Amino acid sequence: xxxxxxxxxxxxxxxxxxxxxxxxxxxxxxxxxxxxxxxxxxxxxxxxxxxxxxxxxxxxxxxxxxxxxxxxxxxxxxxxxxxxxxxxxxxxxxxxxxxxxxxxxxxxxxxxxxxxxxxxxxxxxxxxxxxxxxxxxxxxxxxxxxxxxxxxxxxxxxxxxxxxxxxxxxxxxxxxxxxxxxxxxxxxxxxxxxxxxxxxxxxxxxxxxxxxxxxxxxxxxxxxxxxxxxxxxxxxxxxxxxxxxxxxxxxxxxxxxxxxxxxxxxxxxxxxxxxxxxxxxxxxxxxxxxxxxxxxxxxxxxxxxxxxxxxxxxxxxxxxxxxxxxxxxxxxxxxxxxxxxxxxxxxxxxxxxxxxxxxxxxxxxxxxxxxxxxxxxxxxxxxxxxxxxxxxxxxxxxxxxxxxxxxxxxxxxxxxxxxxxxxxxxxxxxxxxxxxxxxxxxxxxxxxxxxxxxxxxxxxxxxxxxxxxxxxxxxxxxxxxxxxxxxxxxxxxxxxxxxxxxxxxxxxxxxxxxxxxxxxxxxxxxxxxxxxxxxxxxxxxxxxxxxxxxxxxxxxxxxxxxxxxxxxxxxxxxxxxxxxxxxxxxxxxxxxxxx
Numbered sequence: 116x117x118x119x120x121x122x123x124x125x126x127x128x129x130x131x132x133x134x135x136x137x138x139x140x141x142x143x144x145x146x147x148x149x150x151x152x153x154x155x156x157x158x159x160x161x162x163x164x165x166x167x168x169x170x171x172x173x174x175x176x177x178x179x180x181x182x183x184x185x186x187x188x189x190x191x192x193x194x195x196x197x198x199x200x201x202x203x204x205x206x207x208x209x210x211x212x213x214x215x216x217x218x219x220x221x222x223x224x225x226x227x228x229x230x231x232x233x234x235x236x237x238x239x240x241x242x243x244x245x246x247x248x249x250x251x252x253x254x255x256x257x258x259x260x261x262x263x264x265x266x267x268x269x270x271x272x273x274x275x276x277x278x279x280x281x282x283x284x285x286x287x288x289x290x291x292x293x294x295x296x297x298x299x300x301x302x303x304x305x306x307x308x309x310x311x312x313x314x315x316x317x318x319x320x321x322x323x324x325x326x327x328x329x330x331x332x333x334x335x336x337x338x339x340x341x342x343x344x345x346x347x348x349x350x351x352x353x354x355x356x357x358x359x360x361x362x363x364x365x366x367x368x369x370x371x372x373x374x375x376x377x378x379x380x381x382x383x384x385x386x387x388x389x390x391x392x393x394x395x396x397x398x399x400x401x402x403x404x405x406x407x408x409x410x411x412x413x414x415x416x417x418x419x420x421x422x423x424x425x426x427x428x429x430x431x432x433x434x435x436x437x438x439x440x441x442x443x444x445x446x447x448x449x450x451x452x453x454x455x456x457x458x459x460x461x462x463x464x465x466x467x468x469x470x471x472x473x474x475x476x477x478x479x480x481x482x483x484x485x486x487x488x489x490x491x492x493x494x495x496x497x498x499x500x501x502x503x504x505x506x507x508x509x510x511x512x513x514x515x516x517x518x519x520x521x522x523x524x525x526x527x528x529x530x531x532x533x534x535x536x537x538x539x540x541x542x543x544x545x546x547x548x549x550x551x552x553x554x555x556x557x558x559x560x561x562x563x564x565x566x567x568x569x570x571x572x573x574x575x576x577x578x579x580x581x582x583x584x585x586x587x588x589x590x591x592x593x594x595x596x597x598x599x600x601x602x603x604x605x606x607x608x609x610x611x612x613x614x615x616x617x618x619x620x621x622x623x624x625x626x627x628x629x630x631x632x633x634x635x636x637x638x639x640x641x642x643x644x645x646x647x648x649x650x651x652x653x654x655x656x657x658x659x660x661x662x663x664x665x666x667x668x669x670x671x672x673x674x675x676x677x678x679x680x681x682x683x684x685x686x687x688x689x690x691x692x693x694x695x696x697x698x699x700x701x702x703x704x705x706x707x708x709x710x
Contacts, residue, residue, distance in 0.1 A: 116642060116644065116648060116663065116665045116676075117665065118666055119662070119663075119666070121552075124547065127552070127614050127704075128702075128704045129662065131612045133180040133181075133183055133185075133202055134180070134612070134704065136182070137166075137179060137520065138179065138520050138523070138524035139165045139166045139167075139523050139527065139706070140548075140704065142161060142703060142704065143180060144608055144613075146158040146205075146206070146209060147202070147605045148610070150205055150209055150601055150602075151605035151606065153602075155208065155209050155213045158208075159210055159213040161209075162209055166523050167239070167243050167246055167285070168242075168289075168523065170207065170281045170285055171239075171285055172203070172206060172520060173203060173204065173206035173208070173210050173211075173595075174207055174277050175268075175276060175277055175518075175519060176519065176520050177369075177519075178202065178203045180202045181201075182199065183199075184199030184200050184202065186608070198572060200608050201576070201604050204593075205596070205601060205604060205605060222250075225250055225251065227253075230253050230537050231253070231256065231312065231314055232244070232255050232314060232315050232316075232317065233311070233313040233317070234258070234317045234318075235316065235317070235319065236259055236266055236320035236512070237257045237259035237263075237264035237265060237296060238266020238321050239266065239510060240317075240319035240512070240525050240529070241266070241319035241509075242266075242286060243289070243526025243527060244509070244529055244530045245257060245290060246526075247527060247530035247708050247709045248530050248533065249291065249293045249294050252293065255293060255294045256297060256313075257290070257294065257295070258300050259296070259298060259299075260299065260301040261299070263283075263286075263298065265282050267344075267511075268519060269351065270344075270351050271344055271370065272373065273350070273373050273377050274351070274589040275376070275377075275584060275590055275591055276593075278589075278591055304479065305477060305482060305506070306482055309505070314505070314537045315506070315507065316506045317529055317533065318509075319508070319512055319525075320512050322471040322472060322512065322516045323344075323474055324471065324472045324473070325343055325345060325471055326342075326470040326471065327467060330423055331423065332422050332423030332430075336428060336429070339429075339430040339463060339464045339465065340423060340467065341466050341467065343366065343370050350381070356381065357381050358463075359382070359383065359464040360383065360384050360385060360463055361384075361385045361461055361463045362375070362385070362387070362462060362464045363433055363460055363462040363464075364378065364386065364387070364388045365389055365390075365420055365465065365466070365467050366390065366467065367396075367414075368397070368399050369398070369400060370468040370471070371399065373403075374468050376406065377588060378464075379410055379411075379412060380584075380586070381588060386412050387412070387415060388407065388415065389418045389420065389433070389435060390414060390416050390417075391418060391419045391420075391438065391450065393417060394414065406592070410581065410585065415460075417439060417450070417453075418436070418437060419438050419450070420434075421433075421435060422434040423465065424459070430463065430464065432461040433459070433462060435460065436457055437452070437457075437458055438450040439451060473490055473491055473511070474490075475492075475512075483502060484501050484506060485501075491513070492513065494513060497545060498532040498545075499529040499532055504536070505536065507529045507532055507536075508525075508529070509525030509528070527708055528545075531546065531707075531708065534709040549704070549707060550702070551702070551703045552700045552701070553701050553703075554699070556698060556699070562690075566684070569607055571603060571606065573604070573607065574596065574600050574604045576594065578594065579591065579592055609683055610684050613684050613701050613702070614700050614701075614702045615664075615684065615698075615699065616699070616700045617696060618695070619666045619669065619675075621695055621696035622666075622669060623693070623694055623696075624670065625693065627691045628687075631688065631690075632688055633683065633685065634682060635681070636678045636679075637653070638652040638653045638675075638676045638677075638678075639669070639673045639676075640652070640673055641672070641673060642665075642667055642673075642674040648676055654678065656680060658680040662679050663676055684699075686699045
């Protein structure tokens with residue numbers, strides 16, 4: 116193997132698994148250390164720079180960072196249940212205890228640059244575009260059919276998960292400066308919008324149409340059959356305040372979980388979730404399913420809906436076919452009938468949450484903007500530019516429904532593209548991130564970071580009493596960590612951004628680092644191809660998603676090979692090394708945004 120180029124930004128970026136997995140590439144260990152130091156405002160601003168909505172995401176993020184967390188892998192390898200650091204909940208801590216951050220916000224005294232940008236939809240992608248471009252002097256106009264900005268953040272996420280005050284605060288931060296929000300105005304024609312003279316248009320209108328189930332009885336019993344996303348919006352805006360005693364929720368995603376928990380609070384005493392897949396295959400996040408079950412809502416799996424049952428138009432129940440998973444002749448998993456009798460579940464209302472679709476009836480098909488066979492716009496995946504050069508997409512409108520953090524990432528990329536497009540520059544290549552790598556050595560035996568490996572289990576977030584939360588749909592369920600719990604949880608972080616950096620010409624091959632390494636992740640051996648090396652290390656490197664750190668050309672002809680998967684970043688190798696060949700250096704990668 117060739118020696119590793121640690122100067123390449125992505126090498127150590129990938130080692131910081133949580134940041135690598137985050138679509139917005141938030142420097143997670145950096146803000147966790149700030150929380151441990153009770154520097155909550157600074158921790159908030161680290162988040163705000165990259166993910167724009169720390170308080171919102173600290174309650175609602177899909178948490179792609181947590182399955183990637185090294186802490187979970189370490190505990191799993193030790194035979195324990197994987198318990199990653201509670202990264203999402205720590206993000207909320209920064210938001211809850213930040214205090215007044217107005218003085219930390221970027222200044223608004225940039226003069227207008229004369230360029231006008233239109234954003235269709237006031238969801239997280241559009242708000243990110245506005246947040247990034249307004250400080251550069253762009254005049255941003257955001258159009259939305261609703262009275263307040265926020266998009267699906269405001270309309271689809273129940274208040275018991277996300278208080279409106281948090282939405283109001285963070286939307287206000289994103290719309291400072293040269294940003295105009297035009298409420299209550301639905302865009303009916305992209306062509307007419309372009310004709311208003313905007314220099315570029317960003318479309319972040321989400322995936323606003325819920326999928327229906329056109330089964331027998333649907334038309335007759337339509338008064339009590341509701342599309343989940345529309346029903347949630349009506350609840351959020353106060354148009355619906357009650358539901359029947361017996362409720363069936365169809366679907367296994369996060370929207371279904373929000374529907375069933377909302378129904379439970381609006382009078383649904385017997386709420387049942389019916390899913391055609393197995394429990395493990397449900398698209399809902401594990402914690403969303405756990406929360407529903409915790410509130411006494413049964414999830415019945417492997418039931419295929421067949422019919423809405425009604426009595427002269429009054430919904431009385433649903434009929435389902437039980438199925439089971441089997442492998443077909445090609446080895447593909449199929450759901451086949453069990454042969455048992457149909458299952459009937461009585462109900463007064465049904466909420467359909469089986470998916471969402473994009474809808475662009477307002478975009479004329481003769482403008483030069485192409486769509487694929489799924490009805491999604493044809494986009495450059497890196498720049499988010501459509502086939503109509505001055506029109507860009509992001510969020511659910513771009514690539515289909517995902518989470519808020521993905522919409523933020525799209526907004527950042529689209530803002531870069533819009534800025535370059537308006538200035539007449541090439542949209543590629545993308546701007547390189549800012550990277551620093553700084554030694555943490557303070558003295559002969561001193562380091563500027565805590566390298567003690569804390570064996571504490573993941574801390575549980577306190578909940579408000581269920582007798583209160585189940586009777587008020589606006590009462591937040593999770594109370595969040597207090598400072599004491601936040602400190603304990605922050606101490607579980609392994610500081611994966613403090614990297615082990617090896618200097619080849621300082622090494623005397625004493626193997627002291629090999630002796631002291633608690634994980635056997637360092638090996639001095641003869642070089643070879645990767646598959647051969649992975650099998651010959653002190654501990655076989657089986658995780659192919661994690662790189663090997665290779666330093667080739669030692670005096671004996673051997674190479675230093677370190678398995679990045681096993682490394683705990685404890686720094687013992689650097690403490691033991693007599694020549695300073697090993698150093699602990701803090702790596703910080705910050706994404707470069709527009710301009």
